[in-house]
Amino acid sequence: MDSPEQQIYEMVASWHGRCWWAFNKTPLTAECSLNHTLNIDAEEAEELLEEIFERFHLEQSDLDFRRYFPPGEEKSAPPLTIAMLIASAKAGAWLYD
Template sequence: MVTDIENAVTEWYETSYNVKPLFAKSAPVLTPETSLNTGKYPWARETGDEIMKDYFQHFNVDSSDFNFLSYWPYEKGILPNFIRPKSQKISQADPKPLTIQMLIDSAKAGRWLFD
């Protein structure tokens, strides 16, 4: 059974952020397993930050337990780690998938559930 919150989160993401990627024929099919940060069409960290801020405000979800870097970790970039000073070395971390279902579940609870 689909709840009002499930519909609201899905509709919010579909209308606000589920756009057709460059060179694709159509926008990705949205399912509860759709990931915002991994998979075929991940969002860049800047867009991910914008999406999550909008989500927390739009659905009045407490974000105090949300760790952005779990889902969009720092990337090493162009400068190799061996050239960086010790204080600026970046460890390579794989992002945890952040799915539509996680947004739905947290909106139902009113707080971020997954860190």
């Protein structure tokens, strides 16, 4: 089985650049954020996070989704990074908020 890092990167990559205008995709790094760097919208982020939390047996209610995707205030939200997802997957629990 692939490492948690590899699995997270593969899962995020499958959601990265789904829109028709995303010809120049940002390379995925641990510092990339779903909500800022990758510009994944709230609906898609929710689906992606659901997949990640399910695969790594994380409690989805521990994540304050609106903290990272507040309606109408996206630019002021803190980044939700790939590094945060990897660390939480390794720990078996959401480590932030």
